[in-house]
Structures are given as structure tokens and as C-alpha cells.
Amino acid sequence: MNASDGGPLVRGRPVTRLPAQDLERARRFYAEHLGLEPVDERPGGLLYQCGGGHFVVFRSGGAATGAFTQMCWQVADVDTVVAELRRRGVVFEEYELPGLLGGGQPEDGITEVEGNYAVTGARGSRGAWFRDSEGNLLAVEAPVM
Known part of the structure; x- marks a missing residue:
């Protein structure tokens, strides 16, 4: 089996x-x-469904490093989602990243990243990062076309 045939995971769902x-x-x-x-839910985990996918939060003795984005929700309007999450008490982190679109600083917690792979055809994305109660680094993003 080679890459052009599709590997054994090509039909799997992450x-x-x-x-x-x-x-x-x-x-x-x-x-x-x-x-x-x-x-x-089961004794060791919780299954959540969002859009067409799902994710699991599982009981673990280890701690998340939070050193990188572990999960991201792709949304149509990142400004509206960030405002609503803030209203609910979510605290967003601000990152100064190389490749910011327009070369600026994060604005109101939302960073534009050139070349970030939001969707096919996008030139980048606008995103914001936050941590859950367990230290997992999560994000919301919208493509920049």
C-alpha cells in the first residue's frame, strides 16, 4: 500500500x-x-458532540502540558463566538505569533495567522485560544479567505 492508494486510516475518523x-x-x-x-458518559470519560464530530474528555492521572493547541472549533464568526464565550467566563490568552496577517498584535484576543490551515483555499485564519479547567489549550477559529 502506498500513499496514493490511501493508507489504512484514510477512511477512519479522527x-x-x-x-x-x-x-x-x-x-x-x-x-x-x-x-x-x-x-x-462512562466512569472514565465524557463524550461530547459538536457539529459533525465529537470529542472525549477522559479521566487521567497525567496533566495536560497546554504547550500547544489540543483541539479547535472551526466557526463561521469568531468575533461573535469569542464575545459569547467571554460572557460565559472564558478567559482568552493572547499570543504574539510570527506571520500575523497585517503584522499587528492580537486584537481583542483574536489573532490572525497567515498560512494557518483553516480550510482549503483560505489564506489563513483568525483565532483565539483559551484553557479548559484541566489546562488543555483549546481554540476557536474562522478562515480568512
């Missing part, structure tokens, strides 16, 4: 798994701050 040292604390964060409720 699923994000986020670690949580305190599953109940994470459940409260996702409900109160993000407005999300699990669609299924």
Missing part, C-alpha cells in the same frame, strides 16, 4: 481525546463556560 485530572470539574467547565453537555 477523534480528539482531552485528559482531565478531575472529570467533574471538567464537566462543569464544559457546561457552564462552553454550553456543552455530554451525549454519553
